[in-house]
Amino acid sequence: MSVAIERIGFDVERIRADFPILAERVHGRKLVFLDSAASAQKPRAVIDAMVRTMETRYANVHRGLHWMSERCSDDYEGARDKVAAFLNAAREEIVFVRNATEAINLVAHSYGRTVLQPGDAVVVSEMEHHANLVPWQMLRDSHGIELRIAKITEAGELDFHDLERNFADGRVRLLAITHMSNVLGTYTPVERLAAFAHAYGARILLDGAQAAVHRAVDVRAIDADFYVFSGHKLYGPSGIGVLYGKRELLEAMPPFLGGGDMIRSVSYEKSSWAEPPYRFEAGTPAIIETIGLGAAIDYVNAIGFEAIAAHERSLTDHALAVLSDIDGLHVLGRAQDRGGVVAFTLDGVHAHDVATLLDKQGIAVRAGHHCAEPLTRRLGQDSTARASFGVYTTHGEIDALVSGLRRVKQVFG
Numbered sequence: 001m002s003v004a005i006e007r008i009g010f011d012v013e014r015i016r017a018d019f020p021i022l023a024e025r026v027h028g029r030k031l032v033f034l035d036s037a038a039s040a041q042k043p044r045a046v047i048d049a050m051v052r053t054m055e056t057r058y059a060n061v062h063r064g065l066h067w068m069s070e071r072c073s074d075d076y077e078g079a080r081d082k083v084a085a086f087l088n089a090a091r092e093e094i095v096f097v098r099n100a101t102e103a104i105n106l107v108a109h110s111y112g113r114t115v116l117q118p119g120d121a122v123v124v125s126e127m128e129h130h131a132n133l134v135p136w137q138m139l140r141d142s143h144g145i146e147l148r149i150a151k152i153t154e155a156g157e158l159d160f161h162d163l164e165r166n167f168a169d170g171r172v173r174l175l176a177i178t179h180m181s182n183v184l185g186t187y188t189p190v191e192r193l194a195a196f197a198h199a200y201g202a203r204i205l206l207d208g209a210q211a212a213v214h215r216a217v218d219v220r221a222i223d224a225d226f227y228v229f230s231g232h233k234l235y236g237p238s239g240i241g242v243l244y245g246k247r248e249l250l251e252a253m254p255p256f257l258g259g260g261d262m263i264r265s266v267s268y269e270k271s272s273w274a275e276p277p278y279r280f281e282a283g284t285p286a287i288i289e290t291i292g293l294g295a296a297i298d299y300v301n302a303i304g305f306e307a308i309a310a311h312e313r314s315l316t317d318h319a320l321a322v323l324s325d326i327d328g329l330h331v332l333g334r335a336q337d338r339g340g341v342v343a344f345t346l347d348g349v350h351a352h353d354v355a356t357l358l359d360k361q362g363i364a365v366r367a368g369h370h371c372a373e374p375l376t377r378r379l380g381q382d383s384t385a386r387a388s389f390g391v392y393t394t395h396g397e398i399d400a401l402v403s404g405l406r407r408v409k410q411v412f413g
Ligand SMILES: *Cc1c(COP(=O)(O)O)cnc(C)c1O
Pocket: 037, 038, 099, 100, 101, 102, 129, 131, 132, 178, 180, 181, 182, 207, 209, 210, 230
């Protein structure tokens, strides 16, 4: 472990002890879990918060006047305060949804069908997850917007010249772009992008599904208009995600789903909407999962993003160094600013065989197009293997991956 990390006092073994699943054995071996970018494992604190809710204070929220409902509503709304502080937003700007995907769909449906007009353009990049591509294609097909794709460079960074070309005719109203690529690991320069979009009179939506796990996010400092992430990648449960939207934008947006909890008043003729964020939270929410997300935020805050980022930087540097020693292994992307995901190909071995043979050795990586099929093809591949790192990943696990890959090569020798 590097000196810098020791100085911050990051003890990965202590962190690992917080995650019960890491003690499990797979195929008789210690689990080497290198697939956190798909979904992260959960610390005891998150599991306990969810169990405690169900065992001691569970009821529907915002409805009952009884003790259980009030206690549970306090915990649920307390999680909103935690998310607001986590992003440096106001609590009215935090909408709970199922995941990052639903958050982007909400913006595409609500903002996309009212503020955006047929003929307006939306720009995404070549390195988007399907979650930040397909909703805009659907909006194009139903509402007549134009969808433009901004190119990336050979290094896997955003190509600003191409971005400028896309904005040149003044028709772009929204830039929807990842904060960190789940394939290339590339961080995008979000403050610069926000200033860029605003200079053209466009808004910016940032897909933070990866970035929010690895770095502190300040939506005000970035000047983001929308920011989305998922609980399950941030060591929280699945089924809960977040849409941040600037207050004035959310206030002008119509509901996405109709039903209970999102109305001010309802008659048979007409209904009026509650204020944000409740306008966008129809029906009984994911109560237990939201409280679990609050616990996950407490957990990462207690470690601190400075320590998390330093640990992951050290892991990524180590992985890039040792993987490049393997003959015929090619890492995708070489962005200057990159996070803890490393996608690669191995000459002569299909990515699915790489993953299957690693799995037999107890090593979990992902293989496929990683929900970024156009990007994978743009990079000249049909599939790649991907190792991704989290707070609990060790340098030893990366060495185990390298040994595992050497064995894969022997099999295919
Ligand atoms: C995982 C991921 C998503 C989608 O997250 P869901 O939780 O599946 O909605 C979107 N964008 C990126 C960059 C991701 O990694």
